[in-house]
Amino acid sequence: MATHSHTRARTLKLLSKIALPCVVVPNITDLLVALPSFFPLPHHTRTRTRRFVSTGRSLYILSRSMPAKNMPAEAPGKRGETRSANASKVVLTESLLATDAEKNATSKSLYGDSAARVSGNIGTIHDRKRLRAYEVIFRNVQGKTLLHLGCGIGLYTMLAARSMAKMVIGVDSSAIVEAARVVAERNGLKNVMFIRGHLSDALLQLPVGMKFDYVLCEWMGPLLLNERVLMDALYARDHLLTASGALCPNRASLHVAAVSDYAFRLDTEDFWSNVYGFQMEPMKELVRQEVEMCAIPGGNIVSAPCLAYTVNMDDLEGLTVEETATYEAQANQAAASRDNEEENPVEDRWVPAAVAQRGYEATFTLDITRKATVHYLTFYLDAAFTSKTNPGANFVLAVRPGGHSSWTEVSVGLREPLPVHAGEKIQGTVRVYTPADKGGRITVVEVTAKTAGEVAAIETSGTYYYQSY
Structure with a gap:
């Protein structure tokens, strides 16, 4: 008890030496916020220090670098007594208050607004x-x-x-x-x-x-026709363009490459065989169904890229x-x-366009460049604009895996890895569609791949799901 009283006495003595003439502290919470501002800081940090203490409808900004206004200056040279001399009062204005849109926003409306x-x-x-x-x-x-x-x-x-x-x-x-x-x-x-x-x-x-x-x-999604804005682009193309108007970009292509990355497969899939002594094999199936959204190191690519499918918006069904x-x-x-002020003005009501629901199917052939085991197939995009009336406005926004990419690369893990030698070929198919019953957020990717090379004749297939947010 004596120790507690002694500590309390020292604390009160310390507080009595701290000058707080410019701050009204209505409760202990504001006091705890204010106190750190009134202790000396190293010289190199003083000009960057700002503390905000609420006093009803006003804010006191405590700073060593701002001159005081309408406040008595304290004598310099004493510890803890220069803070109040460098405080200025800022009255809350409408710019600091929540707007109607912010007041009406809900967790549902903001959850997906990444x-x-x-x-x-x-x-x-x-x-x-x-x-x-x-x-x-x-x-x-x-x-x-x-x-x-x-x-x-x-x-x-x-x-x-x-x-x-x-x-x-x-x-x-x-x-x-x-x-x-x-x-x-x-x-x-x-x-x-x-x-x-x-x-x-x-x-x-x-x-x-x-x-x-x-x-x-940019109407193209990571898998071409799986972006919400595709419907907007189709409507704008057919109803909002002038007779000589153009949609830009008006063409996008999907490419595919073979990737060898056992370390990544070990970390994301084989890892579940033993998790702290637990066999969690059922988790593997869930992992296998998900596409991987990440950049691919160039050193892991073991094939020449192959063009799989191209969408030309000038010809795409509206x-x-x-x-x-x-x-x-x-x-x-x-x-x-x-x-209606009670409702948030923006709410997603997306039903995919019929062309996205049908999707597309394409075949591809990959030329292997070195001996490896193929664990993943990676899909990536490029885009272009071609004008018939103004060729000077044409451009190609080309990307490649392992380097710069303006769009996220999508990789699918093969159920059965494919061992290959340089010069072999992998034959494959890919089908992509966005079903209406998933709210437009789930895109289904069906992939098959096979090789009849020197190592082994293996065919593998799988269904994967891409989810947008």
Whole structure:
């Protein structure tokens, strides 16, 4: 008991020496927040220190680098007494309060909004190859209109606006578009407009009767036809383009390569044979059904890449009459949701287009380049834009596994690894489709592969599932 009293006395004595004239501390929680700001820090950290202490509807910002306003200065040279002299009062304004959209947002509406994270948009900024490809379009957009679907943080949208486009409209379902709108205003861009929602939600917000010379949209998913924005691209192509307008990119191809990576297979699949003494074999089947979404080291590729399938948006089947009617009806539903303050304005209601539900099937032949055991087949994309009227605007955004990739590489683990020698061939098929009963988020990938080489004649097949978020 004596020890406790002695400690309490020392604490009270210490607190009595600390000057807190500029901070009102209504409870112990604010006191605990405030105290660390009033102890000396190393000199090199002082100019970067900021502490925020709440006092009702005001904030006191405690800092050594900011001059005080309307507050008495303390005598210098005493420990703990210079903090109050460098504090300024900031009154809460509307900019610090939650907006209506933020108040109406729910955990359901924000759960899948990974694109709202700034980290999820950094790749777009640093992707120089993609930027150089689109610069070809920006050089030809002067005096024209452009619709950017899936604009994200709005970088390419604003680049088009800065290139003297007549009008540029960016559409994205993510909350990040709110930040893009503020950035455009700060940079004085008057010819750009941002709309939050899918294109089907935003139809009534577009200028009446406006047609676009360019629709910029990365409609391709990691497996070509498994992206939500594909429906938006098809609708925009058929209803929002001018007679001479173009969808960019308008072509994408799926390539495949053989990969040997026993270490990765050991870590992700064979690992389940013995987990701390437990045999967890049933987990293997779950792992085998999942595709792997990761970059492939170039040293693990054991075949020449092979073109498996190409989609040309100029020739791809559009939305059916029923799909178009449903798509346009969503605009009215979205308008009603915006008028109802109790509902979040953006909610995903995706039913895959018929062309995505049917999918595609392709065959491929892989030429093996060295002796190895093939554990995985890796699929990856490239994209291109070809214009019949303006060849100077053409570009190819080519990628390769093991190097730069603008889109995620998708790998499937072979049920039975294939031992091969250099010069052998692997024959295979791939079928990709997105069933309607999975809400558009599950894409089925069916793969077969076989070899009749010098080591062994083996055929393997499997069904895998890609899930989008």
